[in-house]
């Protein structure tokens with residue numbers, strides 16, 4: 001049971017009643033400070049707005065009243081923990097849905113609203129439908145043979161965290177922004193550890209082009225600066241996520257939002273001791289102020305699966321519209337407006353290189369390992385026979401030595 005899920009009200013007999021959203025169907029008669037006895041167990045209804053339910057999903061669910069609306073709050077492989085009005089329970093995708101879902105990113109993810117066949121909360125439920133998502137953060141699942149993997153669904157805001165010390169890297173930020181814009185959620189850049197940065201203005205200037213149109217917050221866990229600005233996004237019913245490299249301070253921020261340092265870290269330690277069971281790992285966290293945070297293990301380091309360059313590289317894509325050739329690669333073709341902008345200093349060469357690198361990375365996505373290897377050979381040598389030629393020449397050169 002998690003303290004954040006406790007709700008209290010006054011019973012007819014004047015006793016305080018406390019109930020726990022995480023359990024859902026237990027009620028204890030308590031005095032203001034301590035539990036006296038569990039006099040009876042009653043069926044409670046969970047208010048799903050606490051879990052971010054909006055009219056959009058409510059309306060979608062009403063079209064199929066025979067199924068139960070639920071939100072995925074954690075996932076362990078094919079097993080999901082869901083919350084419905086009846087409480088929490090485990091669920092699995094139905095055989096029919098499993099057959100229908102051909103794209104791996106269509107499988108339910110934490111944050112998804114699903115429709116399931118109603119069962120007692122002590123039984124495992126069956127997920128029949130994943131409701132259309134308002135946003136989806138997906139990553140490439142390299143080496144798994146899968147094209148991608150859904151990480152978190154229905155996020156309103158994605159906080160891209162980058163520390164202002166050694167972690168600071170504009171090119172990496174551009175990668176995260178490209179991915180975040182593509183998800184359908186709105187990215188917000190959070191620059192952490194501002195207490196360790198004596199040159200904030202200079203660092204902000206380096207980010208200016210890449211963060212055009214994006215809110216940027218600088219914060220410090222040491223001084224508390226900037227935390228209120230992050231908090232302002234956590235309105236009731238909004239679901240957010242924090243992404244960024246390891247050690248930038250994501251957990252520190254989430255702990256702060258939870259309002260208690262111990263809560264998150266303690267839970268993680270408890271889970272570790274038990275071997276991290278799916279039922280205990282909290283991945284969708286209800287904050288006291290009403291917002292929700294999704295923090296899944298897969299969220300921490302993300303590989304690009306798809307990108308939206310029109311927003312993350314709006315300057316480059318706007319310039320490219322004026323290139324003479326529609327398929328201009330901006331690599332020295334005549335009439336290239338992008339190269340012209342670099343020549344005048346309007347665009348930095350580093351930013352174009354970052355754009356091209358991300359585009360190349362994406363072009364590889366969806367290819368098999370062999371296709372990817374061939375694409376690389378094509379790019380580096382202009383084809384297999386040309387590569388063989390180069391290899392032959394190198395061998396001969398080495399022999400002569």
Ligand SMILES: Nc1nc2c(ncn2[C@@H]2O[C@H](COP(=O)(O)OP(=O)(O)OP(=O)(O)O)[C@@H](O)[C@H]2O)c(=O)[nH]1
Pocket residue numbers: 192193194195196219220221222245246247248249250251252253300
């Ligand atoms: N100086 C300073 N240190 C910070 C700040 N925020 C976090 N830290 C420290 O940075 C370290 C890493 O912070 P975490 O919150 O665990 O980082 P994380 O991003 O959650 O890391 P992962 O869990 O590995 O993804 C801890 O020792 C924090 O105390 C900050 O604003 N200033």
Ligand SMILES: [Zn+2]
Pocket residue numbers: 320323324328329330331333335336337338339
């Ligand atoms: Zn061009």
